Amino acid sequence: KEKRGPGRKARKQRGAEVELARFLPPEPESGRKKLSSHGRRRAAKRRLGAGGGPAARRPLGGGGRGGGEGEREPTGQTARGRSGFSDSNSKWLAPAKAKKTQPKGNHVELSSDGEVEEGWEMEEEEDGSSEEEMVDDYGASSSEEEELLPIEKAALKQKPDREGLSEDDSEEEEEEEEEEAEEASKQKMGQKEEEGPDLQLNLDIDEQFKLPTSEEIEKEDILFISEPPDLHVIHQRIQGNMEVLQDFGAKREEGRSRQEYLALLRRDMAAYYSYSDFLLTKLMDIFPLPELVNFLEANEVPRPVTIRTNTLKTRRRDLAQALINRGVNLDPLGKWSKTGLVIYDSTVPIGATPEYLAGHYMLQGASSLLPVMALAPQENEHILDMCCAPGGKTSYIAQLMKNTGMILANDSSAERLRSVVGNLHRLGVTNAVVSNCDGRQFPKVLGGFDRVLLDAPCSGTGVISKDPAVKTNKDEKDILRCAHLQKELILSAIDSVNAASETGGYIVYCTCSIMVEENEWVVDYALKKRNVRLVPTGLDFGKEGFTRFKDRRFHPSLKCTRRFYPHTHNMDGFFIAKFKKFSNAIPQAQKDEEPAVEVAAPSTVPDTIVTEPPPKKKKLEASKADKEQKLPQPALKKKHSLQAQRRPLKA
Amino acid sequence: IGENIQLLVDRPDGTYCFRLHRDRVYYLSEKLLKLAASVPRESLVAPGTCFGKFTKSQKFRLSVTALDFLAPYAKYKVWVKPGSEQSFLYGNHVLKSGLGRITESTAQYQGVVVYSMADVPLGFGVAAKSTQECRKVDPLAIVVFHQADVGEYVRNEDTLT
Numbered sequence: 001k002e003k004r005g006p007g008r009k010a011r012k013q014r015g016a017e018v019e020l021a022r023f024l025p026p027e028p029e030s031g032r033k034k035l036s037s038h039g040r041r042r043a044a045k046r047r048l049g050a051g052g053g054p055a056a057r058r059p060l061g062g063g064g065r066g067g068g069e070g071e072r073e074p075t076g077q078t079a080r081g082r083s084g085f086s087d088s089n090s091k092w093l094a095p096a097k098a099k100k101t102q103p104k105g106n107h108v109e110l111s112s113d114g115e116v117e118e119g120w121e122m123e124e125e126e127d128g129s130s131e132e133e134m135v136d137d138y139g140a141s142s143s144e145e146e147e148l149l150p151i152e153k154a155a156l157k158q159k160p161d162r163e164g165l166s167e168d169d170s171e172e173e174e175e176e177e178e179e180e181a182e183e184a185s186k187q188k189m190g191q192k193e194e195e196g197p198d199l200q201l202n203l204d205i206d207e208q209f210k211l212p213t214s215e216e217i218e219k220e221d222i223l224f225i226s227e228p229p230d231l232h233v234i235h236q237r238i239q240g241n242m243e244v245l246q247d248f249g250a251k252r253e254e255g256r257s258r259q260e261y262l263a264l265l266r267r268d269m270a271a272y273y274s275y276s277d278f279l280l281t282k283l284m285d286i287f288p289l290p291e292l293v294n295f296l297e298a299n300e301v302p303r304p305v306t307i308r309t310n311t312l313k314t315r316r317r318d319l320a321q322a323l324i325n326r327g328v329n330l331d332p333l334g335k336w337s338k339t340g341l342v343i344y345d346s347t348v349p350i351g352a353t354p355e356y357l358a359g360h361y362m363l364q365g366a367s368s369l370l371p372v373m374a375l376a377p378q379e380n381e382h383i384l385d386m387c388c389a390p391g392g393k394t395s396y397i398a399q400l401m402k403n404t405g406m407i408l409a410n411d412s413s414a415e416r417l418r419s420v421v422g423n424l425h426r427l428g429v430t431n432a433v434v435s436n437c438d439g440r441q442f443p444k445v446l447g448g449f450d451r452v453l454l455d456a457p458c459s460g461t462g463v464i465s466k467d468p469a470v471k472t473n474k475d476e477k478d479i480l481r482c483a484h485l486q487k488e489l490i491l492s493a494i495d496s497v498n499a500a501s502e503t504g505g506y507i508v509y510c511t512c513s514i515m516v517e518e519n520e521w522v523v524d525y526a527l528k529k530r531n532v533r534l535v536p537t538g539l540d541f542g543k544e545g546f547t548r549f550k551d552r553r554f555h556p557s558l559k560c561t562r563r564f565y566p567h568t569h570n571m572d573g574f575f576i577a578k579f580k581k582f583s584n585a586i587p588q589a590q591k592d593e594e595p596a597v598e599v600a601a602p603s604t605v606p607d608t609i610v611t612e613p614p615p616k617k618k619k620l621e622a623s624k625a626d627k628e629q630k631l632p633q634p635a636l637k638k639k640h641s642l643q644a645q646r647r648p649l650k651a
Numbered sequence: 652i653g654e655n656i657q658l659l660v661d662r663p664d665g666t667y668c669f670r671l672h673r674d675r676v677y678y679l680s681e682k683l684l685k686l687a688a689s690v691p692r693e694s695l696v697a698p699g700t701c702f703g704k705f706t707k708s709q710k711f712r713l714s715v716t717a718l719d720f721l722a723p724y725a726k727y728k729v730w731v732k733p734g735s736e737q738s739f740l741y742g743n744h745v746l747k748s749g750l751g752r753i754t755e756s757t758a759q760y761q762g763v764v765v766y767s768m769a770d771v772p773l774g775f776g777v778a779a780k781s782t783q784e785c786r787k788v789d790p791l792a793i794v795v796f797h798q799a800d801v802g803e804y805v806r807n808e809d810t811l812t
Contacts, residue, residue: 357740357801358771389700406686421701426801430679430700433687446686 018124091537123148153389154415226501234272241265242289268592269296275471279461282479282515285550289565298567299464299471304368305350306333306577307344308392308429311399315358316341322355336541336552337369340398359426367462367571371510374578380405381450384496386489388437391423393455398429408446412439416483442487443495450504454493456486456522458513462573465566479517486511486522499581507532509581512572514563515547519575524554524560531583536558537576542569545577676702702762717802718764722772725764726755726799729776735766745776745795757782763795774800 076108174226176332244251245261270280274295307330309316316332316339323330327347333340341361343350350592351363377383377397388394388409398407409424409432411417417436424432437445439454458469459482490509499505501641509526510517523545545561547554561577675809679687731739735749751768759781765773776795785794 333739353738354736354767354771354773359801406683406684425700431681433683521771616810 058422087528090641110349115197118388121220122339154586208300229602231272234268238268238272238293239263241268242293245289265460273300274468276473276475277408278475279471280448282461286514286516294567295565298570299468302465303365303566303570303572306364307341307343307350307361308364308369308396309339309341310359311339311363312403312428313358314355319355321362323353326352326353332367335371337366337373339396340366341370342366349368356424359428359556362392362395362427364396365463365572367512367574368392369396369568370537370539370562370574371455371508371576372400374539374576375452375453375506375508376452376538377401378403381504382448383407384442384449384452384493385409385455386442386444386452386493387411387457388434388569389413389420391420392454394420395423395427396431397428397453398424398431399427401431403431404427405431408449409434410442414439434452440492442492444536447496448501449496450498450499450501450506452497452507453505454489454491454509455491456511456518458482458511458514458518460513461514462566462575464516464566464573466572479515482513483517483522484520487525490522490526491529494526494532494579494581497581499531499583505581506535507581508576510574510577511576514565514573514575516546516552518556519577520546520549520554520561520564521645523558523577526579527533527557530581532579532581533557535578535580536560537562537578539576542576545575659676676771678702680775691799718772718774718799721775722764722766725736727761727778729753729778730766730768731765731773733768736773739765739773739797740800742797742800744779744797746790747792747794748790750785750794753778753782753785753794755782759784760797765795765800772801774798799808 011507089616090436139572153546158349238462241261241264244257246339248258248261255397266277266280266284269275269292273280275283283295283507314322320330320332320341323341323346326342328350329344329346330341331344333342355361356363364629372393375397379398379401381401382405383397383401385394389411391409394407395407399562401407407429409420411420414436417434421434424434435445459474459479460467461474486509490507493507493509497505497507509523523534527534534555539558544561545563547556547558547560558577561575564571564574564576566573659670729745730753731745732751732752737747738749739745745765747796754763757763758776759778761778761781763776763778765776767773775798777798779793779796780788788794
């Protein structure tokens with residue numbers, strides 16, 4: 001085991017000034033542009049020691065600089081670049097001459113790979129040397145055959161066990177350098193192995209670009225248990241891994257399958273971002289890799305606070321003025337919303353200003369404004385809001401309708417209904433009736449609405465930034481249970497709408513989740529089961545929904561649905577679909593017509609893009625069979641009877 | 652608000668009515684009433700706007716949720732200075748030092764609507780002193796008893812309904 005000196009970290013922590021003082025008097029070097037501490041140090045070295053002449057270094061440095069390569073060496077290492085180490089580490093640092101040639105070869109490749117890591121590494125280093133300087137050093141070292149890699153080697157030598165150590169900047173840099181080098185060439189492997197057994201564990205990590213074998217993974221696991229995982233290490237590994245995966249043909253290692261890389265990536269991400277493996281697998285299916293990282297990062301950060309002006313009581317301009325007078329820093333939400341404001345910061349609590357208490361605005365997420373905008377309620381309509389708690393969307397509907405017409409605000413949870421009532425009263429909504437039924441009872445309780453908004457209870461994978469517990473406590477069963485409930489609810493919602501209403505006949509289905517099982521699948525199910533079709537939501541931004549996903553194929557009209565993500569739109573993850581019911585459904589009165597309805601085979605297939613179900617009877621049976629297959633629920637029977645009643649007349 | 656009650660009932664856009672539901676009085680239009688009638692009684696939480704409730708001893712307590720409706724018709728108003736606006740919102744009574752304006756000829760123990768100086772209704776109260784007495788009394792005396800204020804939306808969210 002190499003004897004470790006005082007440690008580079010210790011040296012670094014004392015700061016550049018200290019090092020400078022150690023090396024040289026602060027003399028500006030002539031003929032050089034900006035000389036930072038780095039340059040000055042080197043100048044001092046030049047004065048001090050022999051080594052390759054400055055002249056030799058310059059051109060190489062110039063060439064290297066032109067390459068725009070990232071500097072890997074910590075500034076402190078420049079001293080080591082010389083054959084005679086002039087700093088305190090000379091005791092234990094010894095340039096490895098054997099490797100001089102290779103690094104030169106790697107020089108170019110490293111530079112190309114360095115781009116990604118460069119910025120990151122520059123953060124790592126406490127001395128913020130300019131790139132130029134670093135390039136200089138780089139050139140210097142290679143000219144002196146002390147290349148980057150030998151320095152890495154040297155650094156390697158001091159690292160017996162990378163896993164176990166607490167974060168050490170230099171280690172990370174080396175690891176990173178090594179990782180890049182790995183990608184560039186496999187020679188590193190050989191080089192590293194020369195370092196000896198004490199680097200065994202280092203190998204594990206760098207391996208991503210040499211995938212660790214399963215034993216090594218186990219070793220890591222043991223280490224993870226005994227010591228807390230080194231997050232930086234994992235992070236670098238993730239990045240390296242992603243680079244390999246993106247250019248798999250070139251950067252992969254022989255004999256290692258893509259699956260193994262992916263498996264390691266999954267494990268690392270699960271550890272780094274604290275997700276359950278199940279959820280991460282799902283996310284990896286939905287997002288391509290670079291987007292996945294953005295998504296995960298975005299979930300760590302809360303979305304900005306947004307409020308919605310209550311136009312029943314005030315105007316956005318007046319409200320903004322009043323809040324600014326109270327010391328709130330805000331901005332309009334965007335072109336797409338006339339009532340939204342985003343709060344950057346405020347001196348007073350936003351939930352307690354007199355304007356809030358007077359009901360001039362409502363705290364609401366930006367993404368919650370979208371389904372109501374898609375619903376576009378008109379005045380004097382009858383609207384149903386199933387699952388309305390805490391009442392933000394309901395009140396927005398009411399304000400769009402200017403308190404005319406009628407809203408039935410329903411939620412199955414009594415405690416959450418209290419907040420609905422409070423909010424509705426506070427905001428001055430007079431046309432709402434609040435009820436506490438299970439959403440699935442709906443058409444029976446009351447039907448014939450013009451529009452229905454269904455904000456279905458979901459797994460919450462789009463709002464992870466608000467509730468990090470979702471990262472780990474959702475699994476396959478939860479998602480399926482949610483999906484089942486959503487399917488029942490959406491059928492009830494569709495049945496509660498009167499397709500013949502002059503102004504309406506629309507259903508908006510939305511969830512705050514990004515899972516395909518809860519979104520596109522449910523929508524597709526609804527399309528198959530009822531006489532509805534998807535219409536454009538009227539929202540011109542947002543990503544389109546999937547029309548195919550893994551082995552499932554959805555109806556092509558699903559392109560009209562919209563998905564919103566935290567990392568692309570800076571709002572909570574959301575999914576919105578707008579349906580139009582096109583066949584004349586007569587609510588409760590259908591009971592009488594049931595026999596006629598059932599007998600009549602639909603002669604006219606609606607000329608829409610809905611995948612046409614077989615004639616009604618078959619549809620009933622098919623749906624019955626379908627239901628049998630799904631999780632048995634007591635609601636099944638009710639649904640069956642509802643379906644029988646609700647067979648809409650084909651146009 | 653006295654005889655202005657009539658204005659609440661016969662509004663231009665249809666007749667409104669008061670309905671009693673589980674000890675609370677709600678105010679809603681007749682159209683809304685029809686709809687609310689079809690919801691099963693156990694499930695119905697709040698038809699229209701809650702005006703107040705009957706307490707166990709059958710006294711009627713007006714609730715702050717009625718503020719928006721009553722405020723325009725209030726005959727006796729009290730304006731509160733900005734400084735004691737917050738204090739009233741926390742549930743404290745209004746002292747003479749915080750009193751801005753008061754309508755003339757307010758009788759003692761008269762129900763009043765409390766406004767801020769910006770004419771934003773803050774809540775209800777009961778005049779502790781008649782207008783004449785208010786002039787005479789010292790600055791720390793209570794002039795309006797607090798009954799209901801909008802701060803309750805935050806404080807007593809659960810009990811609003």
